[in-house]
Structure formats: structure tokens, C-alpha cells
Amino acid sequence: MTQTNVACDRHLLGLKQLDKEEIVSILDRAAHWERQPNKVTHLLEGKFVANMFFENSTRTRFSFEVAEKRLGAQVLNFSAAASSVEKGESIYDTVRTLESMGIDAGVIRMKPIGLLAELAEKIKVPLINAGDGNNEHPTQALLDLYTMRKSFGEIKGLTVSIIGDIMHSRVARSNLWGLQKLGANVKFCAPDNMRSEELGEHAPYVAIEEALQADVVMTLRVQLERHDKGFIRSAEDYREHYGLTVERAGMMKPHAIIMHPAPVNRGVEIDDELVEHEKSKIFTQMSHGVPIRMAVIERALA
Incomplete structure (x- = not known):
């Protein structure tokens, strides 16, 4: 060779x-x-x-x-x-x-x-x-997969919702490929102007209410600089419609976990109180x- x-x-x-x-x-x-x-x-x-x-x-x-x-x-x-x-x-x-x-x-x-x-x-x-x-961001997805496997024992059969700017996210892409190969069911949730039609052929886009019913709820970092380009009206508007608020976290399944690739915009894609909540695996992911x-x-x- x-x-x-x-x-x-x-x-x-x-x-x-x-x-x-x-x-x-x-x-x-x-x-x-x-x-x-x-x-x-x-x-x-x-x-x-x-x-x-x-x-x-x-x-x-x-x-x-x-x-x-x-x-x-x-x-x-x-x-x-x-x-x-x-x-x-x-x-x-x-x-x-x-x-x-x-x-x-x-x-x-x-x-x-x-x-x-x-x-x-x-x-x-x-x-x-x-x-x-x-x-792609393969090592980020691998540590995400590792975190899920440690949390649930295996990945096959899990439903994983990825919420946020799917269009621009290398984390979403790598997680999609890895999760599907290991037998997980992937769903996306994103504003219309942050959707990737290409990835939509591999996983469905669902409303935030359905996304919250997953075993894993993964929120993506909001690129606040995209506000200048019209992708989001404001950080407050994004939180209102797609942020993982304390109220929305209360709708999650009892066994479900919260993940985020970090760095986190606290109070935008996820409320501050949830970053180190008992459901959160954010710092565990980093480790x-x-x-x-x-x-x-x-x-x-x-």
C-alpha cells in the first residue's frame, strides 16, 4: 500500500x-x-x-x-x-x-x-x-453520539431533534449522518429561512412542539451576526419561537436529555436556568x- x-x-x-x-x-x-x-x-x-x-x-x-x-x-x-x-x-x-x-x-x-x-x-x-x-464537524458529532450512548445505553431507536439554524450548521450535518447510521430517528426544527432543503430529504422538519417530544433535544448556537443579514429579527424573537425555554423544557419527556454543541447563547437558544439543569448534558459533552x-x-x- x-x-x-x-x-x-x-x-x-x-x-x-x-x-x-x-x-x-x-x-x-x-x-x-x-x-x-x-x-x-x-x-x-x-x-x-x-x-x-x-x-x-x-x-x-x-x-x-x-x-x-x-x-x-x-x-x-x-x-x-x-x-x-x-x-x-x-x-x-x-x-x-x-x-x-x-x-x-x-x-x-x-x-x-x-x-x-x-x-x-x-x-x-x-x-x-x-x-x-x-x-461537517465530525469530532463534535462523535462526542455527541458518545454522550447519547452513555446516557441511554445505545443509540438505535432514539429520536433526536435538532433545533436551530440547520442551513448553516456543520454540527447538524455530521450528527444527521452519524445518528442515522447508528439507527436513530432524526428530526429537524428550524425557521423557514434556516432550513436546508438538501438535508430535508433525509430528515423531516417538524414544529417545535413535536421536536420537544424526542429522547434528545439538541439546540444549535444561534449565529447572532446573522441578524444583520435578516436571518433572525432579534435574539428575543428567536427565543420566543424556537428557544428552549423553561416552559418548553417542561413539555419534554421525563427521561429526555438536553444537548448543545456550545458555545451557548444563554437566554437565546436555551434559557440560562437550563444550561446546567439535571436534564442538561452540555458540560458532559464538552468533557x-x-x-x-x-x-x-x-x-x-x-
């Missing part, structure tokens, strides 16, 4: 390309890492991983960095704001430059859609998608980011 083919097998570009068995394998391996008492291992000692963030992120980058260091890898953090990209160097040239310096894997977050797949065909080291445009990303990085390099 050529080096390029090996890299192809170890890329993680999205959940749409993974089969059920591979997703379950990652979740199982994350469970292994969550059980480990030692914070640091030497599994990837001598390996170099570059975190290449061409789009700002705090939680995702720190989560990857902690995961890499727990595995014993050497970590290089790359910020586009302080790089040659600001001077006009292309993303491809930047990634190619780091590859030529000897990195063993790259974690990439970027705004352009479709570029990551093109990079993966040309770069000979494994690439891990940390979010590309509104295409699962490290073992999931350990499993993904191990898959790429071990």
Missing part, C-alpha cells in the same frame, strides 16, 4: 464517509481512553501533530491539544491570524509546507467548503477535520471531547 493510500484510510473528513462499524470502533476506543487513570501516555511519543486553525476556535483547539498531549505527541499550534496566510499564502501551500517539515498528522479547521477533500487527495499525512465551513479526539488521533497515527 502506498503512503498516500495509508493516509487516505486514516483521514477523518466527515461521518458521511464512515460506516457504522468504524463509528462504533471510535466510540469504543474513546470509552477506553476515558477509563484510563493516567493523564499522559507515551503511545505517540516522537509523533508531531499540527493544529492548523484557519478559523477561530477555542474549545475545539484546546480539546485537540489536550488529547494530543495526553497521547504523548509533540504539538504545533498554527494560527492563521499570525501566519503567512494573512500575507496571501494559500491554505494548500501552508499545509504542504508543514507536511514538508515532517508533521505526522494535521488537524484542520477552515471556512471554505470542499477544500479539505481536495487537500486530502494531495497531502500524504492523515488529516482530521475540526470543522469545515457548513459542511467527552478529549477521549473522542484521543481515539481519532490514535486512529490516524497509531
